[in-house]
Amino acid sequence: MASDPSDIRLSVAVLGAGSWGTALAALIARHGHDTVLWGRDAAAVDALNASHENARYLPGVQLPASLRATHDLSDALRGCDLVLVVVPSHAFAATLRALAPFRPAGAGVAWATKGFEPGSGRFLHEVAGEVLGGDVPLAVVTGPSFAKEVAQGLPTALTVHGDSPEFTQQVADVLHGPAFRAYTGEDMLGAELGGAMKNVLAVATGVADGMQLGLNARAGMITRGLNEMLRLNAAIGGKAETLMGLAGLGDLVLTCTGDLSRNRRLGLALGRGQQLGDAVREIGQVVESIQTADEVMRQADRHGIELPISAAVQAVLHGDITPAEGLQRLLARDQKPEYPEALFR
């Protein structure tokens, strides 16, 4: 008889002690796995070990006593079965380069980072393949999942897409539990595109809500945003069903409507007339859309795809147009068929 995955105890290194890394490490530790959380800030690591709380990123959430934090990367990775990277996209490549010498042979590398490599626009699985070499199993963890709710043990569903069925299942198994459903797939391209694009589209919806454009505008923005995801995804070669699932539609709905989203909150602030720098300072955590908007448009230009909402967000973030001008641009577009090309093959 096959063994029950819940009986297998693994050693997991989670790299990145912000809100999402801490929430995922706590989840995995609660599932009974030996879990080490690496953070770059030694004082914050010491405080976390002493208080079992991440006071900056998840205040008020009691972390499991079995969760150990460390500031030493070699300590975090020693003897681990799998690595889960949860740093912001701007730190992704450097973190992979730093972990590579300490990764135990056989340990696959997964990440829950959302975005592209800033500057090059490369997908994170492309970066990982290049830095780690072709033999290391890779997987991306994505889907609608606010760190705070996961840390509080509220029910959540997400998805793991990887290049090796065994490793993908291993990652899903450590995450899956009584209040957490982890699905699996093999479309890293579509999964990463959805997770990156929804952050840009959440800014657009936040702007509309900040300008008090109403619920019709919000629903229109989300649906036309999904259309942008599907069209770019089709050009790049991702699977449409990935974008219609947790990695696309699910995360788009969550981030466009949930005020826990930092990207939506940025849009709300801009729509109310706040300056970008002030809004980002007030949020005080990573807001991936600021870099991702440029990289989404780089991908769109590369593939000759028009993305009016994402382009308007990019222009607003660059200060080239006001939110009101962005809205006017969208409303003044020519009328056209809802689906000019077949997206579902």
Ligand SMILES: NC(=O)C1=CN([C@@H]2O[C@H](COP(=O)(O)OP(=O)(O)OC[C@H]3O[C@@H](n4cnc5c(N)ncnc54)[C@H](OP(=O)(O)O)[C@@H]3O)[C@@H](O)[C@H]2O)C=CC1
């Ligand atoms: N929070 C969420 O609900 C979710 C987040 N994500 C994704 O997870 C990723 C991480 O975001 P999140 O945890 O929310 O961000 P936070 O803003 O909560 O935390 C960022 C963390 O990254 C650390 N960090 C920043 N720069 C570096 C670096 N150069 N090297 C190492 N560590 C660094 C910060 O350390 P320090 O404090 O020292 O600056 C901090 O621990 C993002 O891509 C995000 O989109 C995905 C799903 C849900």
Ligand SMILES: O=C(CO)COP(=O)(O)O
């Ligand atoms: O990715 C997330 C939820 O799935 C978190 O969204 P924000 O980064 O906008 O807070």
